Amino acid sequence: MxxxxxxxxxxxxxxxxxxxxxxxxxxxxxxxxxxxxxxxxxxxxxxxxxxxxxxxxxxxxxxxxxxxxxxxxxxxxxxxxxxxxxxxxxxxxxxxxxxxxxxxxxxxxxxxxxxxxxxxNRFRPAIVMLQKQIEEGKFGTLSHANATVRWNRNQAYYDQAPWRGTKEFDGGVLMNQAIHDIDLMLWLMGPVESVQAMATTRLRKIEAEDVAAAVLQFKNGALGIIEAATTIYPKNLEESLAIFGEKASVKISGRTANYIETWDIEGQTDEDRIKVVKEVELDPFGKPGxxxxxxxxxxxxxxxxxxxVSGNDGLAPVKLILAILESAETGKKILL
Structure with a gap:
């Protein structure tokens, strides 16, 4: 025990x-x-x-x-x-x-x-299936990826405790909400070489950012786009992760990224695609992460x-988020 x-x-x-x-x-x-x-x-x-x-x-x-x-x-x-x-x-x-x-x-x-x-989120059934396809080389050369978090965290959410939304103890939409999808993007696409970004505190009365957008270049040459916000009215709209390659296009989406929206992979039939989609729909959340x-x-x-998921795995998305925030603050491309 x-x-x-x-x-x-x-x-x-x-x-x-x-x-x-x-x-x-x-x-x-x-x-x-x-x-x-x-x-x-x-x-x-x-x-x-x-x-x-x-x-x-x-x-x-x-x-x-x-x-x-x-x-x-x-x-x-x-x-x-x-x-x-x-x-x-x-x-x-x-x-x-x-x-x-x-x-x-x-x-x-x-x-x-x-x-x-x-x-x-690495253990969601749809994500597990996606990772297997990439690992087996079904995507061929990776082209680009897109991570989107369009959620609502209203002022009452941040007012629950004085540490919420602070830079010292909490962080903003990137560290708190989008970090899950940033982790997935890095896990599936590999390390990032450079980032150019913007971030702002647009609607919430907090110290950290509530909206951010970033463009990445991965070390393998692929590109990435991150859009994250807690300002969506009136409730969570979308969390999605899309990966594109020369032989495959997959998008996992929904209010939380648990459902397969697109599953097009070279060599797989319509029956294969329907089987994968239905399998996920039967148990979209799986065993809790x-x-x-x-x-x-x-x-x-x-x-x-x-x-x-080791300490080094946990460090990677934090390092990228800090680079995004540095780029947003300085207006410069940041090399990782």
Whole structure:
């Protein structure tokens, strides 16, 4: 049995709890939050703590800490857990600064622990099918990719907590919402060579950006376009990822990118296409991505392998987003 603890009780922590409880080889040992009131509902489920250091010192049997606090605090908590020889699963984005990401990776390496970053969209059934086609070379030479996030996060969303929308602890639409699709784009298309971008805070009363657009050139020569906004009226409109190559065009879309809108691949018949589309429609969400991540951590510990979404995987989209923001601020093309 692999014992888990969760740090930070909020919306996303519930997904971690549900995932741990669904895995036979995982056990929820403890929950930590600085607000005692948030811990009351868990008093009968597991041990509760208001101090992370106390939890780490009093639970030698603890194996993994899942970090679900505001993004700006990820680095300090990760390095502390690593010093106590605990494996770590950290929510996206892994940090808001490049040096913090690097510090987290280095700390995990120095202390011999595993570091996984939560990018659950990689495990959506449609995305899994798309990745397989690219990996098998069905696209031929990649031409370009497009990631679109047209969502609504109204002012009430940002007013829920004083850290929301801040550059120090939260970030804007790129770090918070579009990072999922940016991760997918990098995973499927490869590393980026350069970026030119614009970003602005157009409608929301926040410090970070609520609208951004970027043009990328990948190291393989392909191009990419990112459009992201939390200003869409009156509700979420679209999340989509499209990949184009000399032999294939695929677009995964919907209000969340779970459904196949276009699936045209050389050599595949109409019957093949219809079969793939219907298979996804029957189960568009699949097993929860958080469960995939946590199950993989259990296996990584038992069989001593790198997590499927490692610290280096988590660093890549943060690095690109920071380059996008630098380009938007300076008006210059940024080389990565």
């Amino acid at each position: 692999i014992n888990f603890a969760i740090v930070g009780i909020g919306h996303i922590s519930k997904k971690h709890i549900e995932a741990i409880q669904a895995i036979p080889e995982a056990s929820l040992l403890a929950i930590c939050d600085t607000n005692p009131a948030r811990l009351e509902e868990f008093s009968g489920i597991c041990k509760t703590y208001t101090d992370l250091k106390e939890m780490l010192e009093t639970l030698p049997e603890l194996d993994v800490v899942n970090i679900c606090v505001p993004s700006g605090a990820h680095a300090s908590l990760t390095t502390l857990c690593a010093q106590y020889k605990k494996h770590i699963i950290v929510e996206k984005p892994m940090a808001l600064k490049l040096e913090d990401c690097e510090k987290m990776i280095q700390s995990a390496k120095e202390n011999g622990v595993k570091l996984a970053v939560v990018h659950p 958080h469960q995939w991540i946590i199950e993989d951590m259990v296996d990584a510990i038992k069989n001593n392998h790198e997590p499927v």
